[in-house]
Amino acid sequence: MSPRFEARFKACAAEGRAALVTFITAGDPDRETSLALLKALPAAGADIIELGVPFTDPMADGPAIQAAGLRALKAGQTLAKTIEMVREFRKDDATTPLVLMGYYNPVYIYGVDRFLKDAKEAGVDGLVVVDLPPEEDGELCLPALKAGLAFIRLATPTTDDKRLPAVLANTAGFVYYVSIAGITGAATPDADRVKQAVARIKRHTTLPVAVGFGVKTPTQAAEIAGGADGVVVGSALIDALRATLGEGDTATPATVPAVTSLVSALAQAVRGARRAAAE
Amino acid sequence: MNVPNSFRTGPDENGHFGIFGGRFVAETLMPLILDLQTAYEDAKADPAYKAEMEAGLKHYVGRPSPLYFAERFTEHLGGAKIYFKREELNHTGSHKVNNVLGQILLARRMGKPRIIAETGAGQHGVATATLCARYGLKCVVYMGAVDVARQAPNVFRMKMLGAEVVPVKSGSSTLKDAMNEALRDWVTNVHDTFYCIGTVAGPHPYPAMVRDFQSIIGHETREQMLEAEGRLPDSLIACIGGGSNAMGLFHPFLDDPSVKIWGVEAAGHGIPSGQHAASLTGGRPGVLHGNRTYLLMDDDGQIAEAHSISAGLDYPGIGPEHSWLHDTGRATYISATDQEALNAFQLVSKLEGIIPALEPAHALAKVIELAPTLPKDHLMVVNLSGRGDKDIPQVAEILGTKI
Numbered sequence: 068m069s070p071r072f073e074a075r076f077k078a079c080a081a082e083g084r085a086a087l088v089t090f091i092t093a094g095d096p097d098r099e100t101s102l103a104l105l106k107a108l109p110a111a112g113a114d115i116i117e118l119g120v121p122f123t124d125p126m127a128d129g130p131a132i133q134a135a136g137l138r139a140l141k142a143g144q145t146l147a148k149t150i151e152m153v154r155e156f157r158k159d160d161a162t163t164p165l166v167l168m169g170y171y172n173p174v175y176i177y178g179v180d181r182f183l184k185d186a187k188e189a190g191v192d193g194l195v196v197v198d199l200p201p202e203e204d205g206e207l208c209l210p211a212l213k214a215g216l217a218f219i220r221l222a223t224p225t226t227d228d229k230r231l232p233a234v235l236a237n238t239a240g241f242v243y244y245v246s247i248a249g250i251t252g253a254a255t256p257d258a259d260r261v262k263q264a265v266a267r268i269k270r271h272t273t274l275p276v277a278v279g280f281g282v283k284t285p286t287q288a289a290e291i292a293g294g295a296d297g298v299v300v301g302s303a304l305i306d307a308l309r310a311t312l313g314e315g316d317t318a319t320p321a322t323v324p325a326v327t328s329l330v331s332a333l334a335q336a337v338r339g340a341r342r343a344a345a346e
Numbered sequence: 347m348n349v350p351n352s353f354r355t356g357p358d359e360n361g362h363f364g365i366f367g368g369r370f371v372a373e374t375l376m377p378l379i380l381d382l383q384t385a386y387e388d389a390k391a392d393p394a395y396k397a398e399m400e401a402g403l404k405h406y407v408g409r410p411s412p413l414y415f416a417e418r419f420t421e422h423l424g425g426a427k428i429y430f431k432r433e434e435l436n437h438t439g440s441h442k443v444n445n446v447l448g449q450i451l452l453a454r455r456m457g458k459p460r461i462i463a464e465t466g467a468g469q470h471g472v473a474t475a476t477l478c479a480r481y482g483l484k485c486v487v488y489m490g491a492v493d494v495a496r497q498a499p500n501v502f503r504m505k506m507l508g509a510e511v512v513p514v515k516s517g518s519s520t521l522k523d524a525m526n527e528a529l530r531d532w533v534t535n536v537h538d539t540f541y542c543i544g545t546v547a548g549p550h551p552y553p554a555m556v557r558d559f560q561s562i563i564g565h566e567t568r569e570q571m572l573e574a575e576g577r578l579p580d581s582l583i584a585c586i587g588g589g590s591n592a593m594g595l596f597h598p599f600l601d602d603p604s605v606k607i608w609g610v611e612a613a614g615h616g617i618p619s620g621q622h623a624a625s626l627t628g629g630r631p632g633v634l635h636g637n638r639t640y641l642l643m644d645d646d647g648q649i650a651e652a653h654s655i656s657a658g659l660d661y662p663g664i665g666p667e668h669s670w671l672h673d674t675g676r677a678t679y680i681s682a683t684d685q686e687a688l689n690a691f692q693l694v695s696k697l698e699g700i701i702p703a704l705e706p707a708h709a710l711a712k713v714i715e716l717a718p719t720l721p722k723d724h725l726m727v728v729n730l731s732g733r734g735d736k737d738i739p740q741v742a743e744i745l746g747t748k749i
Contacts (some may be wrong), residue, residue, distance in 0.1 A: 123517065123649045124634060126529045127372045133516055145646040171370060172633045176647030198633065200376045202360065202369045223374040225536055230377060248374055249534040 361550020
């Protein structure tokens with residue numbers, strides 16, 4: 068199973084810190100800018116990359132990621148082009164774990180077997196598919212595991228101890244803890260509660276636990292990083308990207324640097340978190 | 347495709363009708379859906395719940411709704427003998443209230459004080475707002491901004507009834523986007539909120555549960571037709587957006603092979619124009635809003651925007667059980683254009699003194715086509731699922747009349 072996750076989490080743990088997981092939407096605001104941004108993320112301090120697959124009806128996402136998806140679709144992004152972006156990314160980067168995150172319908176229409184083959188070959192390590200709970204594992208989760216791709220499950224505040232084993236059963240790579248009951252980029256999670264939740268999940272699994280949904284600032288990222296193996300930031304990066312766009316949502320010279328500078332600040336905060344706790 | 351012994355046993359324990367249905371929702375919602383399923387199973391087995399439903403349907407909704415012989419419409423078309431199942435006479439003006447009563451009583455049993463709903467034409471929203479007023483529950487209705495504009499009378503009704511109406515501006519600003527927004531609300535307010543879905547779609551158990559609540563339409567029709575004619579109808583016809591009024595009429599007859607079943611989708615400007623809402627005719631199987639079903643989409647799996655003159659049919663999907671009935675061939679799905687529906691709307695108003703909603707006007711449009719080709723002893727039931735009062739401003743505008 069995708070050795071990149073294990074290596075990266077181990078390396079972060081050796082530095083005594085959590086991993087920074089960054090989310091951007093593939094093709095937002097256009098393919099070239101998005102690819103340039105994707106390639107710039109590791110140097111800016113992203114340890115793991117989540118690449119959003121645009122979908123017209125992203126039910127679990129807040130306004131920022133909804134708008135990013137629509138910008139990408141308007142610019143002609145497709146699942147095939149997103150896989151192609153990963154292939155380009157892998158030409159320069161053989162170590163950063165990369166997760167495709169999205170909804171099931173584009174994958175279903177692409178064809179599950181064809182998708183798994185193409186994604187694996189392109190260098191994808193794992194999948195987060197929001198609308199596939201364990202009850203639908205036969206659809207993509209089990210075929211993905213068989214194809215050597217991690218199926219990263221979301222655990223949420225409504226996932227109780229009774230349900231956790233089912234949620235964790237076929238999970239690989241890491242567990243994504245959704246820190247709030249809600250959509251992406253909405254409420255701010257409470258760091259203490261998140262810490263307790265992560266501890267609860269860790270009683271059921273040896274996999275690393277990353278925490279996301281609602282983490283926006285370096286300060287918040289540092290707080291969350293103090294109690295988790297990874298911290299995911301998405302909507303805040305999308306907001307930073309959007310703020311630089313010109314008329315008709317076109318990229319400007321400021322677009323890529325705006326996102327990478329926020330990633331650097333987040334990375335610094337995450338790197339400082341455990342050190343500060345240890346001192 | 348294997349033809350099953352019975353068409354009435356679905357779904358299986360995972361909510362599947364053949365390959366359709368299922369539970370394609372985010373993990374946050376999964377425990378809620380499982381709770382709902384348990385609560386619904388408990389309620390079904392509880393005589394107190396059944397008694398409460400029956401009393402509500404009789405004294406508040408006004409059931410049974412009549413099965414009415416449309417004499418002048420029949421004469422005008424000169425073929426099949428046409429009956430209207432008068433769901434438009436229900437309290438709130440459509441069949442939607444049958445389902446909402448069931449779900450609101452369930453929400454009360456589950457101790458949920460806050461109800462959310464999506465609505466297209468506003469009929470489901472009005473029914474939900476009505477029962478929330480009746481039982482003192484907080485009500486939030488999500489409605490596409492386009493629909494808010496074209497269904498102004500229903501928006502006002504919902505507000506009068508004490509509901510908060512939230513115009514949804516994302517995507518195409520119609521029913522599918524309202525459903526996305528309702529799901530986003532539910533995922534955020536998991537502890538106190540009950541999502542009252544208005545049609546036979548969404549994650550299991552909604553398609554089966556809503557069908558069960560609407561099946562009273564077909565059960566009554568069966569009894570009433572036996573009383574009126576001494577035999578079962580020869581055909582049933584109903585319009586389909588998500589398909590709840592149709593499923594309610596069809597389901598009790600699925601195992602009567604002599605009964606021909608027609609579902610009518612909205613063809614908008616015509617199927618070849620691409621601007622329509624006919625998921626079975628113009629779509630293919632995919633996954634959206636918690637279930638696998640026929641959907642309108644592009645080659646990348648991106649959901650297409652539906653079009654229909656009728657806000658209630660303007661949805662790019664259809665209930666999963668309809669998809670299954672389509673694939674098994676038990677029901678036949680056809681479509682009517684905006685113009686055909688408008689014509690039927692006017693014709694039935696003049697011939698029968700009944701102004702139908704634009705939604706059942708689609709079914710009536712196909713009755714106009716089919717009835718003359720059928721013998722005079724052919725008994726045809728059309729589900730008059732709603733009344734047209736809400737459509738008066740929109741139709742007046744289209745016909746160039748200022749009111």
